[in-house]
Amino acid sequence: MLSQKNGHFAANHGGQSNIIFDYPMKKHAVLFPTVFGAIIFGLLLYFAFAKVNIYAQMSSSDNPLISKTSKTSPVQPRTESAPLAGRFAGAATQNSRLRNTLAWGFGGKTQIGWNIYSALISQTIGTESSPDSGDFAAKLSQWQAAKSLDPTGILDKTTLEALVKHWQSQRLGRSASPGEDRLFAAPIVDFFDSSRSPDLLKLENQTYAAYKRMLAAAAKDLGMQVQFTASGELAPGEKFLRIVSAYRSPEYQAALRRKEPGAGRAQLAVNSPHGTGQALDLFVGGEPVSTKDPNRLIQVQTPAYKWLVKNAHKFGFYPYFYEPWHWEYVPGR
16 A cells, blocks of 8 residues: 655555655656756757858858859850851851952952951951951951941951051061161071072171071971971071072162063062062962962961961061062061
């Protein structure tokens, strides 16, 4: 029989209490660890959640797209030039046709197309895109606008004539001799023809110095296409970029005209810039100085010519557009 005494329960067997059940004490003993454990577990959850939240905020601030990529469409690459090139798709189609068919005049002769001058045109308008592309037409349009031309992006006769005028304006524009004191007799090894007369090895001294600086630069860029020595000189047997012709005296020019009275080059040589000693004919491939279109088309595709188009101006040399081999030293441009 159970009896309560002082808050405790005891089993009474025959009037004696020999087993005591301490229920309140047992209840406290079980409840306290449970509550304590719940508090500890709660604290652990709190700090774990706070750590995850802090990490998420840090990651989000470091990479702003992290929290957005799951809800937004993938970021598309920017193609800013595509819409601009698209606007000139029609002009690109026209240029593709005109580069081989445009009829225009120069030197008293009808010329067909401007394909031979593509590299020079691209350098002038500031693009490396194909002449048949919308990007080329877009760049041409900007150049046309700068020259107060209709910015169509089409390389028509008017635009080509403006380009020729621009190129011609960069040339020396004179033919007077500099005087013997300013002429330098270059070594025969600098010339294309190793049997050239000693009287034809002269050029203006500053022009020669600029030519040698230009060769040193070409050696660094054209080492795989043109052979150079370790010191930056043209290697023995290498023909590209050697001097075909430099200073030519008035007497020599007169003899040239008498020898070939009907030649176009002889007619142009009446007031030749070669008389200044600042004009160089450089070997750029093909027949060294032939103005036939097939020959010029070969020349303008050689690495030597393309390098000159992009770099010769850095050393003061500017081209006579019609002759890929002809470059004039015009310092201070």
